[in-house]
Amino acid sequence: MKLSANQWPEAKGLLQDFERLVVDEAGFFLLAPTAVDYLNMTRLPTVDGHKDPMDRLIIAMAIARGLTLVSSDNNTPNYAVEWITAGKGSGGGSPRQRDRIIPVEPLTPIPTVDPQIS
Numbered sequence: 001m002k003l004s005a006n007q008w009p010e011a012k013g014l015l016q017d018f019e020r021l022v023v024d025e026a027g028f029f030l031l032a033p034t035a036v037d038y039l040n041m042t043r044l045p046t047v048d049g050h051k052d053p054m055d056r057l058i059i060a061m062a063i064a065r066g067l068t069l070v071s072s073d074n075n076t077p078n079y080a081v082e083w084i085t086a087g088k089g090s091g092g093g094s095p096r097q098r099d100r101i102i103p104v105e106p107l108t109p110i111p112t113v114d115p116q117i118s
Contacts, residue, residue, distance in 0.1 A: 037060055037061050037064065041056050059081050062082075063079070071083055
């Protein structure tokens with residue numbers, strides 16, 4: 001989204017090699033949000049000053065799948081997600097928040113489409 005708004009032009013070249021670097025070499029896999037993920041996003045508590053829908057979607061996806069979220073977002077500790085941030089430790093929010101999230105079965109890696117970036 002920041003790329004399309006020209007807010008992060010230096011990262012444009014990284015997207016061309018993203019899948020090779022992140023998926024093939026580092027061993028990560030890509031997750032596509034499901035309808036349940038969007039529903040779970042609406043079940044997250046409201047945190048003052050944190051209304052970014054993409055952040056909330058990523059947090060809901062991590063909680064539902066029991067994944068650890070890597071984020072530099074200062075609002076991450078306000079949610080019931082296990083998280084890691086650059087050199088600042090890890091944590092998680094109130095267990096009561098987790099009760100509101102619908103669990104999602106672990107997903108197999110999702111095939112990706114090779115984007116044509118010009």
